[in-house]
Amino acid sequence: MTAVVAIIVAVYLYFENEKNIKKIAELEEDKLKLILDALKRNPNLSDEIKRHLEKLIDNFKDIDEKVSNEVAQALQLFQIGQTENAIEDLVKIIEHLLTIHYKDCSNFKKWLKDQKQKFSLHNLLAFCKTEKKIDEIEYQFFIAIKTIRNKEDHTIDLKLDSYINASGLITAIGGICKIASIVYPKRELSSHIV
Numbered sequence: 621m622t623a624v625v626a627i628i629v630a631v632y633l634y635f636e637n638e639k640n641i642k643k644i645a646e647l648e649e650d651k652l653k654l655i656l657d658a659l660k661r662n663p664n665l666s667d668e669i670k671r672h673l674e675k676l677i678d679n680f681k682d683i684d685e686k687v688s689n690e691v692a693q694a695l696q697l698f699q700i701g702q703t704e705n706a707i708e709d710l711v712k713i714i715e716h717l718l719t720i721h722y723k724d725c726s727n728f729k730k731w732l733k734d735q736k737q738k739f740s741l742h743n744l745l746a747f748c749k750t751e752k753k754i755d756e757i758e759y760q761f762f763i764a765i766k767t768i769r770n771k772e773d774h775t776i777d778l779k780l781d782s783y784i785n786a787s788g789l790i791t792a793i794g795g796i797c798k799i800a801s802i803v804y805p806k807r808e809l810s811s812h813i814v
Contacts (some may be wrong), residue, residue: 621719625752634783638742639718647685657798662776669698669786669789669790669793670695670699672690672793673694673695673698673793674695675797676691676696676793677691677692680800682799683804686716686794687713687716687717690710690712690713690716691709691710691713691737691796692711693709694706694707694709694713697709698789703780703785703788703789704768704771704778704779704780704788706770706776706789706805707765707769707772707785707788707789707792708768708769708772710765710771710793710795710796711741711765711766711768711769711792711794711795712769713792713796714741714762714765714792714795714796714799715741715744715797717800717802718741718745718748718799719744720803721799721802721803722744722747722748727751728744728747729752731747732747741766742763743787745759745760745762745763745766748799748802753802754798758795758798761791761795762791762795763792764788765788765791765792767807768780768784768788768789770789
C-alpha cells in the first residue's frame with residue numbers, strides 16, 4: 621500500500637515539475653521578447669555600439685595592443701555591415717582574454733583533466749562559471765555569441781536577424797569588459813554598455 625502511495629506521489633510530483641519547467645520556459649521566452657522588442661525600437665543603437673567599440677579600442681591600447689587592433693577590425697566590419705564577422709572578432713577577444721587568464725592555471729588544467737575535456741572556449745567559459753567569476757546568465761549569453769562565432773566560421777554568407785546581431789554585439793562588448801575585469805583586475809575598463 622505504501623509503495624502504491626509513493627508511486628502516485630512520485631508521478632504527481634513529476635508532472636508538477638514538468639508544468640513548472642514549462643512555465644519557466646514561457647516566462648523566459650516572454651522576457652526575451654521584451655528585450656528584443658526594445659532593441660528593435662532603438663534607432664540610436666548603432667551609434668552607441670560604435671561609441672563603445674571606439675572606447676574599447678582606446679582602453680586596450682595600453683593594456684593589450686592585439687586586443688585594441690582586433691576591436692578596431694571589428695568596428696570596421698560593423699561599419700560596413702558585416703555584423704556577424706564583427707561578433708566573431710569580438711568573441712575571439714573573449715577567448716584570447718580567457719586564455720591569458722587560464723593558460724598557466726593549475727586548477728584549470730586539473731579541472732580539464734578531471735572532466736576529460738580539452739582546452740576550448742566552451743571549457744574556458746565553463747570553468748570561469750565554476751569559479752563563480754561569471755554567473756549562469758552571463759555564461760548562457762557568452763555561449764550564444766560563441767555559437768554565432770562558430771556559425772560564422774562554418775556558414776557561407778551567414779545573415780542573422782538584426783535584433784540577434786544587436787544582442788550579439790552588446791553581449792560581446794559587455795563580455796569583453798567583464799572578462800577583462802577578471803584578467804586585468806587593477807585596470808579600469810568601462811563596463812557600462814548601451
